[in-house]
Amino acid sequence: MKKFLAGTAIALTAAALASGAQAASHSVGACLITKTDTNPFFVKMKEGATAKAEELGIDLKTFAGKVDGDHETQVQAIETCIADGAKGILIAASDTSSIVPAVQQAREAGLVVIALDTPLNPIDAADATFATDNFLAGELIGKWAAAQLGDAAADAKIAMLDLAVSQPTVGVLRDQGFLTGFGIDVMDPNKWGDEEDPRIVGNDVTQGNEEGGRRAMESLLASDPMINVVYTINEPAAAGAYEALKAIGRENDVLIVSVDGGCPGIQNVADGVIGATSQQYPLKMASLGIEAIAKWAEDGTKPEPTEGKDFFDTGVALVTDKPAEGVESISVQEGTDLCWG
Amino acid sequence: MSETASKGQDYESSLSGATSGVAEFERRKGALYSVQHALHTNPALVPLIVLVLSIVVFGLLLGSKFFSPFALTLILQQVQIVGIVAAAQSLVILTAGIDLSVGAIMVLSSVVMGQFTFRYGLPPAVAVLCGLACGTLMGFINGILVAKVKLPPFIVTLGMWQIVLATNFLYSANETIRAQDIEAQAPLFQFFGTVIAIGGARLTYGAIFMVVLFLFLAYVLKQTAWGRHVYAIGDDKEAAELSGIETDKVLISVYMASGLICAFAGWALVGRIGSVSPTSGQLANIESITAVVIGGISLFGGRGDVLGSLFGALIVGVFTLGLRLLGADAQWTYLLIGVLIIAAVAVDQWIRKVST
Numbered sequence: 001m002k003k004f005l006a007g008t009a010i011a012l013t014a015a016a017l018a019s020g021a022q023a024a025s026h027s028v029g030a031c032l033i034t035k036t037d038t039n040p041f042f043v044k045m046k047e048g049a050t051a052k053a054e055e056l057g058i059d060l061k062t063f064a065g066k067v068d069g070d071h072e073t074q075v076q077a078i079e080t081c082i083a084d085g086a087k088g089i090l091i092a093a094s095d096t097s098s099i100v101p102a103v104q105q106a107r108e109a110g111l112v113v114i115a116l117d118t119p120l121n122p123i124d125a126a127d128a129t130f131a132t133d134n135f136l137a138g139e140l141i142g143k144w145a146a147a148q149l150g151d152a153a154a155d156a157k158i159a160m161l162d163l164a165v166s167q168p169t170v171g172v173l174r175d176q177g178f179l180t181g182f183g184i185d186v187m188d189p190n191k192w193g194d195e196e197d198p199r200i201v202g203n204d205v206t207q208g209n210e211e212g213g214r215r216a217m218e219s220l221l222a223s224d225p226m227i228n229v230v231y232t233i234n235e236p237a238a239a240g241a242y243e244a245l246k247a248i249g250r251e252n253d254v255l256i257v258s259v260d261g262g263c264p265g266i267q268n269v270a271d272g273v274i275g276a277t278s279q280q281y282p283l284k285m286a287s288l289g290i291e292a293i294a295k296w297a298e299d300g301t302k303p304e305p306t307e308g309k310d311f312f313d314t315g316v317a318l319v320t321d322k323p324a325e326g327v328e329s330i331s332v333q334e335g336t337d338l339c340w341g
Numbered sequence: 342m343s344e345t346a347s348k349g350q351d352y353e354s355s356l357s358g359a360t361s362g363v364a365e366f367e368r369r370k371g372a373l374y375s376v377q378h379a380l381h382t383n384p385a386l387v388p389l390i391v392l393v394l395s396i397v398v399f400g401l402l403l404g405s406k407f408f409s410p411f412a413l414t415l416i417l418q419q420v421q422i423v424g425i426v427a428a429a430q431s432l433v434i435l436t437a438g439i440d441l442s443v444g445a446i447m448v449l450s451s452v453v454m455g456q457f458t459f460r461y462g463l464p465p466a467v468a469v470l471c472g473l474a475c476g477t478l479m480g481f482i483n484g485i486l487v488a489k490v491k492l493p494p495f496i497v498t499l500g501m502w503q504i505v506l507a508t509n510f511l512y513s514a515n516e517t518i519r520a521q522d523i524e525a526q527a528p529l530f531q532f533f534g535t536v537i538a539i540g541g542a543r544l545t546y547g548a549i550f551m552v553v554l555f556l557f558l559a560y561v562l563k564q565t566a567w568g569r570h571v572y573a574i575g576d577d578k579e580a581a582e583l584s585g586i587e588t589d590k591v592l593i594s595v596y597m598a599s600g601l602i603c604a605f606a607g608w609a610l611v612g613r614i615g616s617v618s619p620t621s622g623q624l625a626n627i628e629s630i631t632a633v634v635i636g637g638i639s640l641f642g643g644r645g646d647v648l649g650s651l652f653g654a655l656i657v658g659v660f661t662l663g664l665r666l667l668g669a670d671a672q673w674t675y676l677l678i679g680v681l682i683i684a685a686v687a688v689d690q691w692i693r694k695v696s697t
Binding site for chain 2: 038039268
């Protein structure tokens with residue numbers, strides 16, 4: 001019996017190895033490395049990549065960090081991909097600077113490396129970057145909020161609910177974009193919190209979740225209970241901020257704007273919890289990335305950045321049912337069709 | 342013990358001609374010694390003094406912006422989740438253990454409540470009971486592994502932290518259940534978020550629950566046999582066992598109580614943030630340990646007053662809100678809390694010297 005089992009195991013292993021080797025030699029390999037397996041944004045990214053890979057006959061392997069910020073696992077994933085003989089890597093890096101040597105190693109081994117969603121530092125460390133224009137995403141909601149307020153924008157009281165104290169680039173770009181759109185001088189554009197415009201009541205951090213959003217909103221309301229515009233880094237933070245406003249009965253006279261475009265967030269726009277949100281497109285980032293790897297494997301051409309930008313812009317759209325003059329937007333219905341998570 | 346001691350003192354007093362020198366004996370050691378002694382007998386005194394001082398300082402700096410019924414009750418609301426979890430953590434730390442899985446158990450319990458109603462259509466009341474049972478079960482597994490399999494609590498709960506968190510993400514598919522849907526279909530989930538307004542003060546049921554829970558635990562730990570057993574195990578498990586305490590049973594019950602309290606924290610969490618969000622509470626384990634340590638409960642077990650943890654959580658809340666109102670960078674909060682943690686342990690060590 002034991003011999004039989006051992007024999008079967010060996011046979012199975014051999015078969016698995018053979019088929020694996022066959023797959024490697026006959027089709028193009030690609031890797032997708034995301035920050036986590038659990039964030040709906042990255043779940044959608046994986047879906048998009050998997051669907052496109054199947055369509056193009058690409059052998060896709062996916063990896064993810066255990067938590068956001070898990071740099072080690074991402075480096076291991078890159079090394080695994082190189083060893084596996086893949087043609088290209090799509091990566092949403094957790095640590096944009098520290099990942100660079102590993103990415104360099106992959107590029108030297110002949111792989112094309114495309115950064116998804118999060119630009120590397122420096123941005124040209126990757127062959128290309130497919131991402132949302134986060135500054136534009138912020139600018140759209142800033143312009144919309146200013147247009148909604150009209151003349152009242154001149155003496156608005158604004159709460160800024162940011163991501164984290166470490167000021168990651170995505171958070172800084174959205175924050176500074178919003179202020180620019182609203183018509184506020186941002187001082188140093190690489191940093192939030194240094195603005196001197198009296199309309200800003202204050203900045204606080206949310207970790208991008210409901211609990212942080214509620215706490216930050218409460219603290220800022222304690223500083224100034226008459227806040228009437230709330231910028232939020234993403235929709236969970238916006239949902240938390242709404243709870244804090246509801247607790248003091250001000251949910252109907254405060255304008256909340258956000259960024260992301262997840263399905264619960266779009267639903268919140270429909271319900272009037274959030275006034276407007278900038279929607280990004282993870283599925284598109286991933287499917288375009290797979291196409292780029294296929295092209296690289298076929299004839300060695302690398303993807304080109306969008307004209308006038310140092311990355312390939314995968315687009316962003318303002319979702320609201322209260323369009324403002326001079327700010328392009330799509331309806332909640334259209335946003336729902338394109339939402340993720 | 343006490344007989345020989347008093348005999349010794351009688352002997353000395355008869356020699357010097359003094360009548361009763363017991364009280365004199367302490368005073369001779371100086372006022373500092375009396376303070377040390379008082380702190381030794383009331384471990385919750387240090388955090389209480391720090392709490393009152395910090396409220397006074399921020400009150401002076403900020404005036405009515407901080408020292409108002411609204412702001413002070415806001416602090417209670419902001420610390421309610423960490424506070425409830427810190428109550429669970431205190432129980433485990435009193436047994437010389439540590440529970441790294443508290444936050445994960447809290448989140449999974451809230452997700453179970455949400456999904457059981459929104460995925461399977463169970464009545465909200467039943468779903469809440471399932472959530473509470475889920476938390477207790479997780480605690481039971483922790484307890485069995487610690488008491489029966491004899492694994493160190495750090496390792497057990499480190500593992501359970503990962504297992505429970507992964508289960509949470511897999512089971513929920515990381516989908517948030519929106520506040521508006523809960524309000525419409527299962528308002529019971531938001532029960533702890535209900536507000537009682539008295540003038541400017543705004544208390545939620547969750548904040549009241551936290552305070553009542555601490556008073557209840559303080560009573561149970563001081564006045565019941567079970568409570569004394571918890572302290573005895575934390576002080577010296579072998580001695581406790583030799584003196585006839587069923588240490589395994591008590592340990593398992595402590596972890597189960599911790600799990601149940603965490604599940605209540607999960608329920609309160611839904612009340613606070615409105616929605617059921619699988620990503621919340623990620624740092625609750627560290628935050629609860631912080632509250633317990635600042636609250637003067639010894640990490641080596643068997644010493645400390647559970648009320649200290651409430652004061653510890655409140656101190657963190659006062660610092661967080663106070664510094665935010667002063668307009669300080671959020672990093673200052675972390676820095677000062679770090680200083681507080683180290684200071685708290687230093688004070689603990691200093692107080693210990695009273696018994697040596």
